[in-house]
């Protein structure tokens with residue numbers, strides 16, 4: 001038996017089409033805000049996205065670990081982040097003005113970190129190292145971020161987040 005799909009009905013293709021339109025709008029806005037003539041999408045190399053799903057469970061985090069996810073930069077152009085909506089879920093970003101350090105680990109030790117409380121319906125957009133490379137450090141710096149062990153809520157805190165990593169990762 002042969003099953004024939006109408007492409008217009010395949011959910012993954014519908015989603016891909018929606019995402020392509022959204023991506024175009026998002027990068028157009030970012031280019032305008034950053035006054036960039038540099039293409040950020042629209043070439044086969046740049047039009048690369050990958051999706052990540054993170055499940056964090058503080059019950060499974062060993063006691064000597066303070067972070068679900070230690071200080072790091074994402075390596076693409078932009079990261080779109082959606083997370084479960086508890087007010088203080090441990091996400092923090094580094095204030096890069098508070099340190100001269102360059103690498104994520106040193107920034108993680110030295111910088112002041114700013115908590116990012118979750119707001120219902122929000123979508124967070126983080127700059128990655130490829131965006132910094134394309135536009136120059138004077139215009140944009142890759143966001144150093146981390147997810148701490150949450151201090152609020154029950155001991156068995158669980159957290160879910162979804163990321164779309166746009167652009168090919170830097171090596």
Ligand SMILES: O=C(O)CCC(=O)C(=O)O
Nearest residue numbers: 052054083091147161163
């Ligand atoms: O879970 C989060 O809020 C952040 C996840 C993250 O930084 C990553 O997957 O690169």
Ligand SMILES: [Fe+2]
Nearest residue numbers: 072073074145
């Ligand atoms: Fe990240």
